[in-house]
Amino acid sequence: MSQHPVRATTEVEVRYAETDQMGVVHHANYLVWFELARTRLCTLSGFHYQEIEDLGYHLMVTSCQVDYRRGARYGDTLAIARKMFSMRPGCWRCHSDSISLMA
Numbered sequence: 001m002s003q004h005p006v007r008a009t010t011e012v013e014v015r016y017a018e019t020d021q022m023g024v025v026h027h028a029n030y031l032v033w034f035e036l037a038r039t040r041l042c043t044l045s046g047f048h049y050q051e052i053e054d055l056g057y058h059l060m061v062t063s064c065q066v067d068y069r070r071g072a073r074y075g076d077t078l079a080i081a082r083k084m085f086s087m088r089p090g091c092w093r094c095h096s097d098s099i100s101l102m103a
Helices: 029-044 049-054
Strands: 007-013 077-088 091-101
Touching: 007 029, 029 049, 029 077
Parallel strands: none
Antiparallel strands: 007 077, 077 091
């Protein structure tokens, strides 16, 4: 597996179905977007997620912390940055360091 890239950014446009009646993204959707970025990071690192599972590895989330600063809104385009900061047999440690509103 390639060591590069160790960072991936995925863009997401907020869909109407992801918002509440006020047009603000429901908090659970941020975790879905982190998963999109994690899948992208795997692909850019040389493996499709399914290939990793076919090799007998399962990438599970063991911890999650989200600090909400400002709600995204319907129609916003977001950039989800994900990086891998350590990889050893049996353990990949990834971090979604930001979801940023794009201008």
